[in-house]
Amino acid sequence: MRPVHKAILFLNTFGNGILSPVFSLILLARGCDFITLPLVMGVYSATVILCEVPTGVFADLFGRRRTFLLSCLLYGGSMVMLLLAHSVWLLLPGIVIYGLGRAFASGSLDALFVEDAVARLGEERLSAVAGQLSLYQSVGLTLGSLAGGILPLMGDYSLHLVLRLILLAAPGLMCLFLVQERRGSERGRRPSLTGHLRACGGLLRTRPTLWGLLLCFLTVGGLLALVETFWQPVFLETAEESLRPLLGVVSAMGFGAVTAGNLITQRLRIEPGKAEWRAYFTMRVIVVLATLFFALRLGLPGFLVGYALIYLFIGGTDVLEQTLINRLSPDSQRASLLSVGSLTFQLGGLIANGIAAATVAALSFSGIFCTGAGILLAGTAGAALLLWRQSGRERTDGAKTGTGS
Numbered sequence: 001m002r003p004v005h006k007a008i009l010f011l012n013t014f015g016n017g018i019l020s021p022v023f024s025l026i027l028l029a030r031g032c033d034f035i036t037l038p039l040v041m042g043v044y045s046a047t048v049i050l051c052e053v054p055t056g057v058f059a060d061l062f063g064r065r066r067t068f069l070l071s072c073l074l075y076g077g078s079m080v081m082l083l084l085a086h087s088v089w090l091l092l093p094g095i096v097i098y099g100l101g102r103a104f105a106s107g108s109l110d111a112l113f114v115e116d117a118v119a120r121l122g123e124e125r126l127s128a129v130a131g132q133l134s135l136y137q138s139v140g141l142t143l144g145s146l147a148g149g150i151l152p153l154m155g156d157y158s159l160h161l162v163l164r165l166i167l168l169a170a171p172g173l174m175c176l177f178l179v180q181e182r183r184g185s186e187r188g189r190r191p192s193l194t195g196h197l198r199a200c201g202g203l204l205r206t207r208p209t210l211w212g213l214l215l216c217f218l219t220v221g222g223l224l225a226l227v228e229t230f231w232q233p234v235f236l237e238t239a240e241e242s243l244r245p246l247l248g249v250v251s252a253m254g255f256g257a258v259t260a261g262n263l264i265t266q267r268l269r270i271e272p273g274k275a276e277w278r279a280y281f282t283m284r285v286i287v288v289l290a291t292l293f294f295a296l297r298l299g300l301p302g303f304l305v306g307y308a309l310i311y312l313f314i315g316g317t318d319v320l321e322q323t324l325i326n327r328l329s330p331d332s333q334r335a336s337l338l339s340v341g342s343l344t345f346q347l348g349g350l351i352a353n354g355i356a357a358a359t360v361a362a363l364s365f366s367g368i369f370c371t372g373a374g375i376l377l378a379g380t381a382g383a384a385l386l387l388w389r390q391s392g393r394e395r396t397d398g399a400k401t402g403t404g405s
Contacts, residue, residue, distance in 0.1 A: 001113055001116075001117050001129060001132050001133075001136075002113075002116070002117075004174060004178045004179065005113045005116070005179070006132070006136050007171075007174065008109065008171045008174050008175055008179070009109065009113070009133065009136040009137055009140065010136050010137075010139060010140040011140065011167065011170045011171040011174070012105075012109070012140065012171040013136070013137045013138075013139075013140030013141045013144065014140040014141070014143055014144040014147075014167065015144060015163075015164050015167035015168060015171075016140075016141060016144060016164075017140060017141040017142065017143065017144020017145040017146075017147070017148060017251070017252075017255065018144045018145075018147055018148040018151070018160055018163055018164050018167070019148060019160055019161075019164055020141060020144065020145050020148060020251045020255075021145050021148045021149045021232070021247040021248045021250065021251035021252075022148060022149075022151075022152065022157055022160060022232065022247060023228075023232075024037060024228075024229055024230070024231075024232045024233065025157065025232050025233075025247075026082070026157045026160065026161070027040055027041075027091060028233070029156075029157055030082070030085050030086055030087070030090075030091055031085070031086060031087040031088045031089075031090070031091060032088055032091070034233070034360055035357055035360060035361065036088050036357075037229060038229055038353040038354070038356040038357040038360065039353070039357045040088065040091060040092065040095055041225065041229050041349070041353045042349075042350050042353040042354055042357065043092060043095050043096065043099070044095045044096075044098060044099040044102075045099070045225070045346045045347070045349040045350035045353060046099075046350055047095070047096050047098075047099030047100055047102075047103070048099045048102050048103045048106070048342070048343070048346040049343055049346050049347050049350060051099070051100055051103035051104075052103045052106060052340070052342055052343035052346065053340060053343055054103075055067065055103045055104045055106065056106070056337075056338065056340065056342075058104075059104075059108045059111065063181050064108040064109065064111050064112035064115075064181060065108075065112060065175060065179055065181045067104050067105075067108040068104070068105060068108040068109055068112070068172075068175055069172055069175060069176060070104050071101045071102075071103075071104035071105035071108065072101075072168050072169075072171070072172035073101075073172075074097055074098075074100050074101030074104060075098065075101035075102075075105070075164075075168055076165055076168050077097050077101075078094050078095070078097040078098035078101055079094075079161045079162075079164055079165040079168075080094075080165070081093055081094030081097060082094040082095075082098070082161055083158055083161050083162070103342075106338065106342040110133055110322075110338055111338055112179070112181060113129075113133065114126070114129055114130070114133070114326055117129040126323065126326055126327060128266070130319060130322035130323045130326055131262060131263075131265075131266040131319050131322075131323075133322060134258075134262045134315070134318050134319055134322060135259060135262050135263065135266075138255050138256075138258045138259035138262055138315065139255075139259055141255040141258075142252045142255035142256045142258075142259060143252070145248050145251035145252040145254075145255055146248050146249065146252040147163075147248070148160060148247075148248050148251065149245060149246065149247045149248010149249055149250075149251060149252070150245070150248055151163070151248075152245065152247075153245055209324075209328065209386075209387060209390060210325075210328055210337070211386060212382075212383035212384075212386040212387050212390075213321070213324055213325055213328070213341070213383070214340065214341060214344045215344075215379050215382050215383045215386070216280075216284065216321070216379055216380065216383045217321070217341050217342075217344040217345045217348070218344045218345070218347060218348040218379060219348055219375050219376045219378065219379025219380070220284070220287075220314070220317070220345065220348065220376060220379070221344065221345035221346060221347065221348030221349045221352070222348035222349060222351055222352035222372060222375040222376070222379075223287070223291060223348075223352070223372035223373065223375055223376045224314070224349070225348065225349030225350075225352045225353050225372075226352050226353075226356060226368055226369060226371065226372040227291070227294075227307075227310065227369070227372065229353060229356065230356075230365055230368060230369075231250075231307065232247065233365075234297075234303070234365050235247060235250060235303065237365075238297070238299065238300050238303050239300055243300070250304070250307065253304070253307070253308055253311075254307060254308070254310075254311040255311070257307075257308045257309075257310075257311035257312040257314075257315060258311045258312070258314055258315035258318065259315060260312055260315060261311070261312040261313055261314065261315025261316040261317075261318075261319075262315045262316070262318065262319050264316060265279075265283075265315070265316040265319040265320065266319060270320070272327070276320055276323065276324060277324075277387055279316075279320060280317055280320040280321070280324070281380055281383070281384050283313045283316045283317045283320070284313075284317055284376060284380045285377070285380060286309075286313045287309075287310055287313045287314060287317070287376060288373045288376050288377045288380070290306055290309035290310045290312075290313065291306070291310055291369055291370075291372055291373040291376070292369075292370065292373050293305070293306045293309070294306025294307060294309075294310060294369055295365075295366040295367075295369035295370045295373070296366070297365070297366055321341075325337060325338065325341055348375070352371075352372060352375060355371060356368055356371075359371075
């Protein structure tokens with residue numbers, strides 16, 4: 001990738017990382033309780049779900065660069081509204097705009113930078129480019145989380161929102177003045193909205209393996225929604241009060257584990273095809289086991305080990321997910337399909353947060369995390385079954401073709 005692309009990815013995710021270690025605590029401090037917290041997060045997920053595909057189509061038709069710039073404006077507006085909120089009802093408009101900004105941001109930078117890199121370096125470099133995307137995002141989130149953990153020592157959570165607002169300007173201005181979007185012949189024709197959606201639907205029909213990948217996105221979204229919603233209050237329950245400023249370190253450890261998993265997976269140089277899918281499913285099963293260990297609540301050491309293992313193998317699966325979905329997506333529908341992937345991820349989060357809101361009073365935090373592990377295991381088994389059936393059909397069709405010839 002170009003240096004300016006790496007810088008934009010880093011700065012954008014650094015700003016996101018600042019909020020990461022305290023976002024649930026910000027919502028709790030501004031009017032939420034443990035029942036309304038997953039509901040508010042569910043409103044965020046629902047907003048992303050409703051807007052994800054239309055914004056992906058917008059990016060394909062009108063440009064990834066414009067789409068990202070619009071997301072920066074929406075994110076900025078949401079930070080202002082969250083700063084002014086002091087009850088659940090006042091939080092909701094800010095969360096809706098935050099989700100809308102997330103929908104416009106989803107897939108826009110990834111598709112923009114992937115297309116540029118593949119056009120310059122060739123399709124065979126796709127896996128390396130996908131790894132670089134995940135790596136720079138993970139490093140930005142890690143360092144941003146460390147900064148976000150230090151900020152509570154300097155004031156209340158408002159400082160996080162103000163700094164995030166300021167940091168939106170840097171990647172936005174860099175993208176505005178330093179990034180040129182590649183306009184290929186397919187993009188230049190700009191098909192109609194209905195034609196574009198028809199083409200994406202046709203792609204899903206002709207490539208059934210995409211459905212298995214989307215099922216994986218759905219279930220990992222459910223698991224991570226539960227972990228991200230509740231790990232901060234669980235940490236505050238587990239750790240002594242003197243250790244509470246380590247929230248940022250824990251969040252950074254998670255992102256650092258994602259980075260490590262990313263690098264290790266890239267170094268494995270897994271062969272395209274069935275080997276990629278086998279590695280992907282194996283890592284997801286390990287995430288299930290790590291989540292069950294995390295749910296045991298074995299004091300602070302158990303919390304840290306379980307949390308790190310979850311994100312270590314999430315980092316590995318992320319590289320494979322990026323590689324698989326980009327390989328299955330033509331340029332003209334790439335942003336739309338990335339948005340469909342993000343949509344299913346958010347849908348999983350919405351479903352999981354709905355379950356949590358209904359059961360958190362009856363279940364312990366451990367029960368909530370076990371539920372997330374079960375969701376992920378079911379999705380992995382379902383996706384593996386879909387892939388196995390598709391492989392069986394291909395073998396049968398091949399045998400028929402051979403017999404007919």
